[in-house]
Amino acid sequence: MKLNAFWKGLIMGLVGFIATTLSDLETMNFAYILISSIGFAVVYIGKNYALPSISAIGIDFRDIISGLILAVGMALSSAAAQVLTIGFEWNTLLIAVSGAVVGYITKTVSTNSKK
Numbered sequence: 001m002k003l004n005a006f007w008k009g010l011i012m013g014l015v016g017f018i019a020t021t022l023s024d025l026e027t028m029n030f031a032y033i034l035i036s037s038i039g040f041a042v043v044y045i046g047k048n049y050a051l052p053s054i055s056a057i058g059i060d061f062r063d064i065i066s067g068l069i070l071a072v073g074m075a076l077s078s079a080a081a082q083v084l085t086i087g088f089e090w091n092t093l094l095i096a097v098s099g100a101v102v103g104y105i106t107k108t109v110s111t112n113s114k115k
Contacts, residue, residue, distance in 0.1 A: 006052075009107045010044050013070065016103020020095045032085040039077020040100055043070060067101055074100040 014037055021033055047069045051062065078096035082088045 005107075006048055009048070009104055010041060012103040012107035013040060013044055013074075013100045014103070016099040016101075016106070017074065017096055018099070020099030020102075021092075023095075029085050032081045035081035035084060036074070036078045036096055039080065040070075040074050043073025043077065044104075047073070063105075067105055070104050071097050071101045 017036065017040060018033060021036075047066055051066055051069070074097045075093060078093050079088060082092055086092070
């Protein structure tokens, strides 16, 4: 696992999550953002330790599995953050998961297409 790719993935996932969360001003809550971000970072670090993305061109099966792991991890951390801060809402969960996964996939496609 290249350290540079690791940091790019983590940052892109967090930026994707935060950008989509901030775009929905009704649910903006800094405690929620912090808890969800920490949860996503823990899942991302664990996923990269166990299953680093190493595809040569585009997205392969391993990247799809990685994306699913991140989606489930983001869903769990977002749900926990919601319960602790704003109360559970499906719309907020969907926004959080989609932002994190889109950020990760964007990083994966752009990084792997340059190899």
